[in-house]
Amino acid sequence: MRINILGGGPGGLYFALLMKKHDPSHDIHLYERGPRDATWGFGVVFSDDTMGGFLEYDAKSFQAIVDSFAYWDQIRTVIETPDGDKNIVSGGHGFAGMSRLKLLNIFHERCDELGVNLHFETDITEVDELLDADLVVAADGITSLLREKFKEQLGTTIDMRPNRFCWLGTSKPLDAFTFIFRQTEHGWFWVHAYQFEQGKATWLVETTDQTWKSAGLDQMSEEDSKAYMEKIFEPDLDGHSLLTNRSVWRTFPVVKNAKWHHDNVIIIGDCAHTAHFSIGSGTKMAMEDSIALFEAFKQHQTVEATLPAYDAARREVTEILQHTADVSLQWFEHADRYLNQFDPEQTEFSMITRSKKITYDNLALRDQKYIDGITDWFAKHNAKVTGLAIAKTDDRPAPPALQPYKIGEMVVPNRVTLSPMCQYCAHDGDISDWHLVHYGGRAIGGVGLILTEMICISELARITPGCAGLYTAKQAQDWQRIVDFTHQYGEGKICAQLGHAGRKGATRLPKHGMDQPLEEGGWDIISASPIAYLENSVVPREASRADMDQVLEDYRVSVGHADAAGFDMIEVHMAHGYLLSSFISPVTNIRSDEYGGDIHARMKFPLECLRVAREVWPAHKPISVRISASDWIENGLSEDDMLEVARLVKANGADVINVSTGQVTKAEKPVYGRMFQVPFADQVRNEVGIPTIVAGNISSIDQANTLVAAGRTDFVAFARPLLTNPNMVLQEAARYGHSEQHWPEQYTSGKFQAGLLAKRESDEMRELRINAKPPSPNDALALALGRKELS
Numbered sequence: 001m002r003i004n005i006l007g008g009g010p011g012g013l014y015f016a017l018l019m020k021k022h023d024p025s026h027d028i029h030l031y032e033r034g035p036r037d038a039t040w041g042f043g044v045v046f047s048d049d050t051m052g053g054f055l056e057y058d059a060k061s062f063q064a065i066v067d068s069f070a071y072w073d074q075i076r077t078v079i080e081t082p083d084g085d086k087n088i089v090s091g092g093h094g095f096a097g098m099s100r101l102k103l104l105n106i107f108h109e110r111c112d113e114l115g116v117n118l119h120f121e122t123d124i125t126e127v128d129e130l131l132d133a134d135l136v137v138a139a140d141g142i143t144s145l146l147r148e149k150f151k152e153q154l155g156t157t158i159d160m161r162p163n164r165f166c167w168l169g170t171s172k173p174l175d176a177f178t179f180i181f182r183q184t185e186h187g188w189f190w191v192h193a194y195q196f197e198q199g200k201a202t203w204l205v206e207t208t209d210q211t212w213k214s215a216g217l218d219q220m221s222e223e224d225s226k227a228y229m230e231k232i233f234e235p236d237l238d239g240h241s242l243l244t245n246r247s248v249w250r251t252f253p254v255v256k257n258a259k260w261h262h263d264n265v266i267i268i269g270d271c272a273h274t275a276h277f278s279i280g281s282g283t284k285m286a287m288e289d290s291i292a293l294f295e296a297f298k299q300h301q302t303v304e305a306t307l308p309a310y311d312a313a314r315r316e317v318t319e320i321l322q323h324t325a326d327v328s329l330q331w332f333e334h335a336d337r338y339l340n341q342f343d344p345e346q347t348e349f350s351m352i353t354r355s356k357k358i359t360y361d362n363l364a365l366r367d368q369k370y371i372d373g374i375t376d377w378f379a380k381h382n383a384k385v386t387g388l389a390i391a392k393t394d395d396r397p398a399p400p401a402l403q404p405y406k407i408g409e410m411v412v413p414n415r416v417t418l419s420p421m422c423q424y425c426a427h428d429g430d431i432s433d434w435h436l437v438h439y440g441g442r443a444i445g446g447v448g449l450i451l452t453e454m455i456c457i458s459e460l461a462r463i464t465p466g467c468a469g470l471y472t473a474k475q476a477q478d479w480q481r482i483v484d485f486t487h488q489y490g491e492g493k494i495c496a497q498l499g500h501a502g503r504k505g506a507t508r509l510p511k512h513g514m515d516q517p518l519e520e521g522g523w524d525i526i527s528a529s530p531i532a533y534l535e536n537s538v539v540p541r542e543a544s545r546a547d548m549d550q551v552l553e554d555y556r557v558s559v560g561h562a563d564a565a566g567f568d569m570i571e572v573h574m575a576h577g578y579l580l581s582s583f584i585s586p587v588t589n590i591r592s593d594e595y596g597g598d599i600h601a602r603m604k605f606p607l608e609c610l611r612v613a614r615e616v617w618p619a620h621k622p623i624s625v626r627i628s629a630s631d632w633i634e635n636g637l638s639e640d641d642m643l644e645v646a647r648l649v650k651a652n653g654a655d656v657i658n659v660s661t662g663q664v665t666k667a668e669k670p671v672y673g674r675m676f677q678v679p680f681a682d683q684v685r686n687e688v689g690i691p692t693i694v695a696g697n698i699s700s701i702d703q704a705n706t707l708v709a710a711g712r713t714d715f716v717a718f719a720r721p722l723l724t725n726p727n728m729v730l731q732e733a734a735r736y737g738h739s740e741q742h743w744p745e746q747y748t749s750g751k752f753q754a755g756l757l758a759k760r761e762s763d764e765m766r767e768l769r770i771n772a773k774p775p776s777p778n779d780a781l782a783l784a785l786g787r788k789e790l791s
Helices: 010-020 046-058 059-067 098-115 145-149 210-214 223-233 283-302 301-331 334-339 343-353 360-366 367-388 433-444 471-490 545-565 579-584 605-614 639-651 678-689 702-711 722-724 730-733 747-774 775-786
Strands: 002-007 026-033 042-047 070-072 075-081 083-091 095-099 117-119 134-140 156-170 177-183 189-196 200-207 249-256 265-267 406-407 410-412 416-418 451-455 494-497 569-572 623-628 656-660 691-692 715-720
Touching: 002 010, 010 026, 026 283, 026 623, 042 098, 042 200, 042 283, 046 283, 046 406, 059 098, 070 189, 075 343, 083 343, 083 730, 095 189, 095 334, 095 343, 095 775, 098 494, 117 367, 117 451, 134 145, 134 189, 145 265, 145 334, 145 623, 156 223, 177 343, 189 334, 200 210, 210 730, 249 301, 265 301, 283 301, 301 334, 334 343, 334 678, 343 367, 360 579, 367 406, 406 678, 433 451, 433 471, 451 545, 451 569, 471 494, 471 545, 494 545, 494 623, 545 569, 545 605, 569 605, 605 623, 623 639, 639 678, 678 691, 678 747, 702 730, 715 722, 730 747
Parallel strands: 002 026, 002 134, 026 117, 075 177, 134 265, 416 451, 416 715, 451 494, 494 569, 569 623, 623 656, 656 691, 691 715
Antiparallel strands: 042 095, 070 095, 075 083, 156 200, 156 249, 177 189, 189 200, 406 410
């Protein structure tokens, strides 16, 4: 094939050498507008797991790369405080840095050796001259000419993020990947730094746009900007100077493309997808693109078959990594949120776990001393905040998720929460023994806070005929039986979630068709506006003032029954498209009266309901409110509106907010992923200043420990994990050696065995994870040299 490659970065060069090495008959031409001996930037970073793949594809370049590495396994974080700098070190991470120019030169020499035609200082301005080839590879970076030419066909989007950053270098030696946070009169500046060769390190400075402008950096030259950074980071540079290389301030572009190919053109690396520098994966992704494209050609042979196959095979793994990078960049966009109110230990832990790939247990494998320090800090911090005793695992603090907390005056023994899950097996609102077993099982299983399914405040408030109610004295007595059981045999607290289905009412049991209207026996339904949930749903009646007054009375009665039943807390349901949610969302509230319009008008009726609940509910008992923080649709609830909702419910009596998302409209397009609702809970907790509960693809106590210790939420709600394993808390407490965990007296004979089994399984899993850890590049090379010739 004749292959034209535009762009002389690592991705384009690596693809060229792989293809030429595999088939020397390929006529490969690579065009780079810069000179052979120059590049933008300073160093690149690889992790241990990245390097293993490069070894398999070209051991000769791999050896040259490893010979050039500066290798380290620690992350060092320095945070300025009024009492001096806090220096925190975490080990076991496995990184290698090297000069970007050195990496390119290694590939240059390898391409020369293999017979690739490298054309430097060749400025291609009309890309049509490249298209007369069998294959055209766009590897020319973020501002790609080829991608720009075909942007409509490729579906290109570029999201310019708000933070400012500047690539600098320094002659200061570094022995760890280093983050430094310095506060100035204008705001915070921080550094991402790592050594890439002896006596040289990358020194990337980042800040918010507001701080950048306030400091006057938008008016400074490159040299003045460098001098300003040297002044800020003088305590860290130890007399060394900063180095420049086209070190102008930029904003980061998140590049995405619906397609990566058009005709005979394929885009790779930053042309196709960017990953924020905070996860150090841009070079890794480009080179792995090259490997995947090479493998696709080996399998499919022709350009016509290869390009779509490559796109299909490579896209999922790339989008997962890009999502991880997006989550990471968002942490740094909101770094002020943590730096201004967290202790340094929590800020650092929040940062190091920001992408949600690194967790509490994972860090314990890497560096037990570090995680012991975090655990100790959190336990003492929690005791100071709550006034409660530290939960212990023998002679040391229990993990964060197993520490107690207070909501108002209510003490909850741990942070594990049963998420509300409708059981759909009540009869005319009356519950059964199923509910006793369901909730009672989680109570004796050690769950700290049990949230009931949505209990409907009236017969007309039900979602389905199988929904539970709390609008009669009998129902209150039935619920009291469950509450009494949970109090007698468990130490956790139980909360009644009270709600009104609104336009989602009068529907079938899910097993007969989720959200489908009842074929017979339906009832009158109301909503903020007469908008049906589904195309075939019954159109609700717009709630009149009389309807709203009746709902207020229903809340008054139901809250009174909840108190009579002995519940520890109630939760007013304002989420998921039910009645109160339909008032809050602009998608479902198009009223022209005083209850429609801006967020304060849309919140008027939901707040009336909350105030009635607060009037009836005893003052010493807390109230939770569940909200949908996002409608997952354009023109839905905005970020500002979400924060105002949180502020308003806090001001009107809420002690905690259960942060959920979506289910407001069927047109929603949610962005799912690991712990996908956590950013909303984080924002509400740390910007509004109220405890939060969060659920959403959270599957383990390890993840709960991570989120709680990082200050991203206060309670973690589990749904399916607690359905399949009601004793999850007991088992995990045994695994962590949490000897103070309450066990029902009837189960105490199993406590000792649980501890033995948990220790054995924990030791086995630890050994498996350690054995599965990739070798360092030097170790990998040593292994390779013992079994294959360099070629």
